[in-house]
Amino acid sequence: MTTLVDLNDSRQLQLYIKSNQPRVQIFDPNASTYTPNWPTNKPVLTPELYIAGTSTDIIAQAKSIKWFVDGVELTASNTDYTLAASGVKTLTVNTNVLASANSKLFTVEVVYTDTRTGADIVAKNDIEFVKVSSGQKGTAAITGVLSNETHTVPTLFDGSGGVFTNAASTLTIYEGSTDVTGSWTIVQTRTNVTVTEATSSRTATVTALSADTGSVTFTATRSGYSTITKTFNLTKSKQGTAGSNGTSPTAYWLVVDASALERNVALAYTPASIAVSAKSQVGTGTPGNYSARFIIEEQDAGGTWSTKYTSAANEISKTHTPTSNSIKAVRVKMYLAGGTTTLLDEQLIPVVDDGAEPVRAIVWTPEGNVVRNGSGSLKIKCDVYQGSTVKTAAYAWFVQEPSQSTDVGGGIGWKKLDATYNLGVTGYTTTEITVPASAIPSVESFKCVATFSGATYSDVATVSDVTDPISSAIVGGTTFKNGEGSVSVTCKLFQNGEEIDSAGSEYTYTWSLYNENNVKIANWNTTGSKVGKTITVAAGDVTGRAHLGCDVSK
Structure with missing residues (x-):
C-alpha cells in the first residue's frame, strides 16, 4: 500500500500593531517642544491578530498579551505608560519618553491557543518610534555690508577739482538673510570729508575731501547685540603737471548688481550670479563704460581666498556664477586697462544665510x-x-x-x-x-x-x-491497491473561510512529486511536474511511499 501525503501549509497567525500617531516625533531645541506633543496627543498602540486567510480580528481571544519597551517587559502602568488591565491590552504613551532617548522599540507578544489543535502559538511584532531633532538654530548671523568700501577721487595735480561721482556708500545690516538695518541706531564719524546726509543716516554721499585721504566710519548699535563698525575710505588720485593747467582728472569705479548673495536652505544663491561693470568719468563729463581688467576671487569656508577669474583682455563687464555652494564671499577687483597692476576699485560681496x-x-x-x-x-x-x-x-x-x-x-x-x-x-x-x-x-x-x-x-x-494570504488544501484519493489504478487530486484555495478559484482559471497550479526521501522525481510526467487544478497520479508513478505538493501562482 502506497500513501500520498498532503503538504498543505500549517495554520499561521498575523500580528500587527496599530498606532494613532506617526512613528516620528520632531524635537525643536530652540523652543524645547515636541511635535506631536505626546502628553496632549498620546500614542495608543493596539495589537491586532488574524488567522491567515481570515478577516476577523481575534486579539480578544488571545490567551495572553505582553508588552516590552526596549526589551524590558512592562508589567504594570506607570507615569510614562498606561497598560490596559484586561481585554485587548492597549499600550498608551503618556509622556515624551523620547526626551531621554533617540528611539523607543515597543514589542508585543501574543499567545493564542489554536482551537483546532489545542496548541499555544506565540506571535511577536514590534514598532519603533524615532526622535528627529531640528537642530539648534542659535542666533542668526549678523552681517554689516557697505555698498562701497573704498573709492578713489581723481583730482588735478594740486588736489583740487575733485570728481566725486559715485563717491557714496550705504550700510546694510543683515540678520541671516533679512535686511534689519532699520532696527539699528547708526552714527557716522567723518574724517576730512564733507557728507550730504545727516550723521544718523545709513548712507554717506561725499562731496568734498579736504586732505589726500578721508573716511566715513559707520557705527551701528542695537540693544542685546554686538556693535557693528564699517569704514568707507576715500583717496585722492592727483593728475596733471604742476605749473600748467594740467589734464582733467578721470574717475574710475565698479558697479555691482548685488550688495550680497543670499543662500537659502537648498544652498541656492539669490541672485544666482553677480554682474559687474566698469565705469569712468573724465572731469565733469558724462560717465560712461570703461574697458578694464577684472580679477574675481571667492573665499571658502575656511577663510582662504582663491582666484576664480582673471580678464584675458580689456572688457566692460563680467557675469560671475559662484563655483561652490559653500563660499563665504566674492571679491571683485577692477584694474587699469592693459593689465592687472594698477588697482582702480574693489568690492566685496558677502554671502548671507540664516541657517534655516x-x-x-x-x-x-x-x-x-x-x-x-x-x-x-x-x-x-x-x-x-x-x-x-x-x-x-x-x-x-x-x-x-x-x-x-x-x-x-x-x-x-x-x-x-x-x-x-x-x-x-x-x-x-x-x-x-x-x-x-x-x-x-x-x-x-x-x-x-x-x-x-x-x-x-x-x-x-x-x-x-x-x-x-491564501490557505490551500489538497483533497482526493491517497492510496493505491496492489500497485494498480490511479487517484485524482485537487488543490483547493480558501480565503476568509470560503473557497476561491473553484474553476481553476485565476491561478496556475504546478504539481511536483517527491520520493520517500523527499527528493523530487525529476522525470515524473517527463518534465518533472504537472499543471492543473486537478490532476491524476498513476500507481506506476509511486514506488512505496511518495509526497505530492502543489505550488500556486498568479
Whole structure:
C-alpha cells in the first residue's frame, strides 16, 4: 500500500500593531517642544491578530498579551505608560519618553491557543518610534555690508577739482538673510570729508575731501547685540603737471548688481550670479563704460581666498556664477586697462544665510496600515516639517511599480498617480490620499514627493491587506491497491473561510512529486511536474511511499 501525503501549509497567525500617531516625533531645541506633543496627543498602540486567510480580528481571544519597551517587559502602568488591565491590552504613551532617548522599540507578544489543535502559538511584532531633532538654530548671523568700501577721487595735480561721482556708500545690516538695518541706531564719524546726509543716516554721499585721504566710519548699535563698525575710505588720485593747467582728472569705479548673495536652505544663491561693470568719468563729463581688467576671487569656508577669474583682455563687464555652494564671499577687483597692476576699485560681496531649520517629509498612516478582506480604505498622509512646524507644500504621490523604467518624479520603479492612472486613489495632489483596498494587492508601497521652497522631499509608507494570504488544501484519493489504478487530486484555495478559484482559471497550479526521501522525481510526467487544478497520479508513478505538493501562482 502506497500513501500520498498532503503538504498543505500549517495554520499561521498575523500580528500587527496599530498606532494613532506617526512613528516620528520632531524635537525643536530652540523652543524645547515636541511635535506631536505626546502628553496632549498620546500614542495608543493596539495589537491586532488574524488567522491567515481570515478577516476577523481575534486579539480578544488571545490567551495572553505582553508588552516590552526596549526589551524590558512592562508589567504594570506607570507615569510614562498606561497598560490596559484586561481585554485587548492597549499600550498608551503618556509622556515624551523620547526626551531621554533617540528611539523607543515597543514589542508585543501574543499567545493564542489554536482551537483546532489545542496548541499555544506565540506571535511577536514590534514598532519603533524615532526622535528627529531640528537642530539648534542659535542666533542668526549678523552681517554689516557697505555698498562701497573704498573709492578713489581723481583730482588735478594740486588736489583740487575733485570728481566725486559715485563717491557714496550705504550700510546694510543683515540678520541671516533679512535686511534689519532699520532696527539699528547708526552714527557716522567723518574724517576730512564733507557728507550730504545727516550723521544718523545709513548712507554717506561725499562731496568734498579736504586732505589726500578721508573716511566715513559707520557705527551701528542695537540693544542685546554686538556693535557693528564699517569704514568707507576715500583717496585722492592727483593728475596733471604742476605749473600748467594740467589734464582733467578721470574717475574710475565698479558697479555691482548685488550688495550680497543670499543662500537659502537648498544652498541656492539669490541672485544666482553677480554682474559687474566698469565705469569712468573724465572731469565733469558724462560717465560712461570703461574697458578694464577684472580679477574675481571667492573665499571658502575656511577663510582662504582663491582666484576664480582673471580678464584675458580689456572688457566692460563680467557675469560671475559662484563655483561652490559653500563660499563665504566674492571679491571683485577692477584694474587699469592693459593689465592687472594698477588697482582702480574693489568690492566685496558677502554671502548671507540664516541657517534655516532643516526641512523633512514624513509619510504616515493616521488610521493604521491594514485593510481587511479586500474591503474598506486607508488614509496616508504626508507632513512637511521645517524644524517642528508643519508647512504647506506641493504634493505628488506615486505607487511602487517595478516595471516603471523611467523617472517621472518619484524615481525609477515609482509610477505617478494622476487623473489617467490612480488605482482609485483620491487626493493625489494633496497632503493626504485615500487608498481603496482594491489598490492594495497584499502589500503595497506609496511615496509622496513634496516640493517646498524650491526643493523636494520624500518619504514612503507601506500598507497591506491582512486577508490576502491564501490557505490551500489538497483533497482526493491517497492510496493505491496492489500497485494498480490511479487517484485524482485537487488543490483547493480558501480565503476568509470560503473557497476561491473553484474553476481553476485565476491561478496556475504546478504539481511536483517527491520520493520517500523527499527528493523530487525529476522525470515524473517527463518534465518533472504537472499543471492543473486537478490532476491524476498513476500507481506506476509511486514506488512505496511518495509526497505530492502543489505550488500556486498568479
